[in-house]
Every structure is written in C-alpha cells, then in structure tokens.
Amino acid sequence: MTSQAGLDRDRFVPRAGRIRGWVDLYVTMFRIAILNNIQYRVANYFYMIGMIAEPVIYLVVWSTIARQQGGQVGGFTPGQFAAYYIVWTLVRQMNIIFTPYGWEERIRQGELSAMLLRPLFPIHWDIALLAGWKLVVIVMWLPIAAVLTLLFSPELNVRPVDIAVFAVAIWGAYLVRTMPYWILGMASFWTTRVGPIFQLMFTAELLLSGRLVPLSLMPDWAQRLADVLPFKWTFGYPIEALIGHLPDAELFGGLAMQLLWIVIGVIGVRIVWRFAIRRYSAVAG
Amino acid sequence: MTLPSANTFAPASQPAIHVDALRKTFNVPVREAGLKAAVKSLVRRETREVRAVDDIGFEIGAGEIVGFLGPNGAGKTTTLKMLAGLLYPTSGEALVLGHVPSKREPAFLRRMTMVMGNRNQLQWDLPALDSYELIRAIYRLEPSDFRKTRDEFIELLDLGDLVNKPVRNLSLGERMKVEIVGALLHRPQVLFLDEPTIGLDVTMQKRIRSFVAEYNQRYGATVLLTSHYMADVQALCRRVVVIHHGRILYDGELARLGTRFDATKTIGVTLKEGMVDLSAYGEVLSSEDGRVTLRVSRTDAPEVAGRILRDLPVADLTIEDPPIEDVIERVFASGSGEPVGDDDAEGSAAVAQG
C-alpha cells in the first residue's frame, strides 16, 4: 500500500488555515517552553532572586541622594525610585533574549543544522521558547514584587490605561530587543570573537536604556542619543509607562516607536540572514 | 529478513534524486608546527583546497534504498549534507524530488528528513510525545492523520510507554527509536540516514533496520543510507554507491561488488587431526583452533579445493566469498578503483575513476 509521492497534499493543513497554523505553532512552542521551565523552576527562582540585588542597590543609592537633595532628584522622589526599580525587576526578566553566546554554542553543538532541516525559520523558535518561559516568570515575579513593595514602600499613581499599555509594552520590549542581538549572533558565522562586540553593545544599552538609572538623570546629550536608539524602548519606556510618569502622547508614542524598531529589526534580520546562511552553508553545514 | 521489494532499477518516471557533476571544495587553513610558522600565519593565511566531493553523479529512483559506502572523510556525509540542503555545492547539480536542496524551500523541507546517528533532535527534558506535538505543529500536519501515523509508528517499533518518559531517561537504543519516529512523523518521501545505528547493540540495530524497511515498503520512500556497519547495508540495500576521496568508485548491485573488486575466494579447512602448513595451496589468512583460512583466486578455487580434499585428511571444507568488509577495505587501501574480474555492462555511473 504505497502512497504516491505528490498525493500528500491532504496530509497538510490547507492554505486557508495558515493563520491558525501559526497560532497553533506558537501555542505549542509556548507549551514546550513552559513544561521545560517548570522542570527547572528552583534554579529559575534562584536566578530571579539573584537579579534583584542590582536594582535594590540602585534604589538605595538614589533614594539616599534624593533624600539628601531635599526630597527628589531628576524628578523622582525616593518612593518613585522604589516604584521604578521594583517594576524594573519584571522588565529585566522580560528583556531576556537569545544571546550571541547562545549562537556560538548552537553552532558548535551542531544544533543549527538540525534546525535548518525543519521548515521553520529559527527565530520563531527562539522567540517562542523564551516567551513561554516569560509567561511562567511573570507569575513567579508577583511574590517577589510583593516583598519588595513591603520593604521599600513604592509610590505609584497608576491609571488603568497605564497598565494596559504596560502589558503590551513589555512584550514589545522583548521583540525590540530580540532582533539586534539575533543579528549580532549571526556574526558568529564569520568570527568567533563576537563576545567583545556584544559586551560593547550591552554596555551602551546599560547606560542608554534606563537600566542603570532613569533616563531623566542622564546628561542631555545622552538622553537625546537614547531617543534615537532602540534601547530606551526596551527598558525605560515600559517602566515609566507603568509608574505613571508619562503623558498620554508619550505613552502611546512609545508603542509606536516599539513597532518601528520591530519593523526595522525584522528587515535587518531578513537581510543579514540571507548572507549568514550563505556563509554557513559554504563552510559548515 | 527479506530485502525490500520496491523496485530498484530503471525508474520509469522522474528520479527522486538526481546528481550530476557535483563538486564541493573547502579552503582549509594550512599551518605547520613551530613558532616561525605561527608568526607567519598571523600575517598571511595560507589555505589549501580540499576536494571533499569531486565530480560525482548518480540517479536514484523513487522507492530505492541505496547504501553509501566509504571510509571516513570519503565525502559521504558531505554529499548527504548537500542533498539535504545544509551545504552549498561548489559546482554541479543536485535535485531532490525536483527541488534544488540548497534553496531550502519549505515544500522541499516538508518532504525530506535527515537522521544523524547520535544526535538528539527531541526535547531533552520532556517526553517524546511532547516533541511529537511540536513536530506536528511545525510541519502543519493534519491532526487526525498525524495521530494515526504516530500511533502506527509507535506500534511498529513497539515503543509502548517509552514515549511518556523524558528523553534523558531513556537508554541510547530507546532514544534512537523515539528519535527516528520523530524524524518520520511527517511521512517524508526522501530519507537521508547518516549512521543511524551507530553505537547501538545488535538487537536495536535490527529493529531500526526493519523499521526503515517497513517504512520504505509502506510509503515508497527513497532512502539514502550511510553506515559503517555492513550489516545495515546488506540488510537494506540492493544497490550501493562506493565513494572514496570524493569520487565514486562503484555504483551498482551490492551482490556484484565482490565480483567486481575481488576475484578471490576464501577456503576454510578443518583437518581431522594435526596441523599442516597449507601455504603451498594459497595465501594463509589465519590458522587457529585447527581451522585454516586460505585465500585463493576465484578461478583456481575449485581446483585447489579438490587438491586439498585429495591430499589431506579433511574434516570440513568451505568455499566462500570474502566478507564484504574485507573487499571494501582492500579497495580503499589500494586507493584505486580498478575492478578486477568479470566486467559486465552495468550501464551505471563511474567505476574505475580512482
């Protein structure tokens, strides 16, 4: 009972179900990511707890300065610094993306070849896997946020629209950040020395994204630079959206900027991929 | 077990795999040992051109199972990777099911699969069933049809509860079984199997072999198989392509390989008592436990056997073709593709290009 090659079209979901196919694929990948994450939940909790040291330190430093300078600095009171850095801990988790180091490992282990055999562009896998992981992280974060709130008494004036925009912005932030580092990761096809470039980019991001300090505390030239780079929209913008610091124009304008950077990123990925795959297929396979 | 019954030669329609003048060269950096050479290499990188695959061509019809034989570095895996779309050919033409593999069209990727022995493509920490769902979603398989195929394969390989255990908890052989099911769930028409049974015990090897044969029979898939285990090739393939130094030395029936390349026979003699030096009769290959193995030319074999039977007190005498492994080894060792022995018109691709 041999089936003829070519009469297999009925085995695949028809074209009409294309969107459903994508949704189904992403949901399945989320499921796998969640199942994987649950296996390592203890390790992940440790990882998350280790991550709160950084913002707590900044919080204390800047609150101290604020109190010394008469109650506020850079437009932030100690309570607002607390709010900033507590929301920071969630945004930090949402910012985690597939790094160039991951690319090096993936190439070395031959995993990339296995991925290339599938009819799926690898970035979908990277995005979906970490996205599913983040779904679990959001839940795990709530008790941490509660404890930090008790300890540091944040000041928040939040409107429902702020929360709604924030809910969208944290995912937008994730997508915005994914692309540049994915493109940098592809540099692994040409060189093994991606590390230093990554570090430089990461340091620039540290300073210009609002991760180290709220951007209003940076010198003017830095703030203007941050406006034209994608980093601000991955970190500082979502935080300020939630803690009630943004007027409506900036609130929604930020989402538009995120969309812009996502589109730029997608175009960049497609262009670089074409060269990258040619390079990979020429030498490694 | 019986050989698969799908037709092997003279495909009537378009061949499943078409390769013509395919070539792949790599530029490998060259550096000698020593400090001076190291310093020199900082300034100028010298490269050497390595021809991994050098002008090969063949055609494989739908439903054939073809074995790809060759020592390490012969170009087998490189060829397979080019056919799978992982490597770009330097020149020449390759067509699989009418597609150019290096274009990596989704339609092509959906109809093929590549299994590399010892490589895990399933999720390590999760049961295989979860990975199968992922495969279903990636290949956009119709759910009920997918389930039918999946259950059919699970039963064929007698996996039972293995698919419910995390893959990391399975033994090597069990892992290979669930991996190969995963590789075939989308019912590809072309299978590239690169050392699929490596590291497995004999029972498991047989299981995998029979599964591949069964799949080939049920779905008429074309299989290109490389293996170090002759047992794999002998069990599954009627036709073999022998490749060495990137060139095809032989492309034809496995059964004829011995005839083509080795015009010798092996005579095994067990004497009733005592030990006698049989080197007068032929080349002594081994002599232990009272059994002596001789190598003599094919034409002389009957006559030598007769003489031994006449001259000596023989308890047992056998005349055999030399094991295929030895044939192949000697072909590679000599490095030449010179066929020895009867030369019938096979009508297939390059022989004696060595």
Add this chain to the structure above:
Amino acid sequence: MAGREPLRPFVLAGRFFRVGALNELQYRANFAVQLFQSAIAAGTGLAVLALVFGQTTNLNGWTQPELLAVMGVHILMGGVIATIIQPNMIRLMEDIRQGTLDFVLTKPEDAQVLVSVREIRIWQAVDCLVGAIVIVVAVVQLQVSFGIGQALAFAFAFVLGGLTIYCFWLILTVGAFWVVRMDQIVELFEGVYQSGRWPVTIYPGWLRISLTFLVPIAFAVTVPAEALTSRLTPETLALATGFAIALLVFTRWWWRFGLTRYSGASA
C-alpha cells in the same frame, strides 16, 4: 589551619600559583578578554559615579574620591575572589558531588588548605590590577597624607576581609551543596556582592546587618575602604579582627564536621 607550620598554606598557595600561572599564560586570549571586560566594568562604574556626583557632592558623607576608593577595593577584592576563592570552591563542590575528594584527603597536606589553594584562574588577576589602579587614583585624589600606618591598616583590613569572605564561601560550599547547585550560589553571590560597590552604611538597617554578618560584604570591602579613607575606628578594626578569627575557627570546625559526613566515592 595553623598547626606547626603557620605559613604552610601560603607556601602551598605559591606553588599552585606558579603552576597555574604557567598553564594559564598559554591562554593569552583569556587575558585579553578579561582585560577588556574589566575595563568596561570599571568604565561603567566610573560613569555611575559621575552620574551620582552630577547630582550631589557627597553620598551619606562619602565624597567622590572616597567612593572611588570603595570602588577600587570592591574591584580588587572581586579579583581576589575570582582568582583564588571561587575557583577552589567550585572545584570543591564538584569533588564532593563526584566523590573525587578522596584524592585530596589522602594527600599528606592538610585537606582544607589543599582544597582552598589548588585552583588559580590567573587571568582574573587582571581585576586585581584594575582595582589597584583605581585605589591609587582615589588615594591621590584624596590629597591627604597617606602614611605607612594607613597602608598597613589597609593591608591588614584587606587580608581580614579576604579571609572572612573565604570562610563564608567554604561554609556555604560544605554546607549547602546538597541543597543547591554551585552555579546558582555563584550567581546569587555575584549579585549580592554588587552591593559592596557602595559603603554598606547607606543601606537600611536590616540590609546593613545582613551585609555585615550574613554575607560579610562590609568586612570585605567597606572596612578596608574605611582604612584607606581614614575613617577606620579602632573599634571597627577590633570587630573585624574578632569576627574573622571567630569565623576561621568556626569554619575549621565546620569543615571537619562536613568531612565526617562525606561518604566518598561509593556514594
């Protein structure tokens, strides 16, 4: 640990250092990478300091050169931890897990000393260099007379701090290995250690106490920095000394106790 030859640990450390150095010097790439990373980290730290002092003239009474000194000590101590302490603890954890600690226990040297000094990641010493440079710059900027007394006080406080952190690590490694994995501890520690970038006096009470006695960051970084900046009081130094000695004694006991529970390769 003292025994008959109080200097034995340092002699051994020196021997391992030489071997380790010879090995690691081959990996020149590691040095370059580490230099790059340390430079970037220091640069980022300086940027933060600049931001802080763009807004104020002192932080909780500490001026800019004084905070620079703290940063220098932080980097220097971080280098020591990364070069000697952490690699040994990581290896110790592996040995416990895999039962290969037997090889150490059967050697004629004191086991605790051996497991504490045998691993060196020499390229991390770049951090020590960077830290030292920052300290020198800070001291110069302080523009006070920096005499022998102060230098000795600093050296003494620094050694105490190093020993305190070492004890902390050993207690954690021996005590917690069956609960958590090593890389989790390392990550957690590295996070908490960042708090040492600033003098612990700026932290609220409960946090300050934790960072003094729970994870001894205060003794590792702040106290030596106080010595550099002439803030060190005899009381603090006495406390540091007492705490270090008590911790060393406890660690010794804890180590012995852990060994009795160690089941060896048969586990």
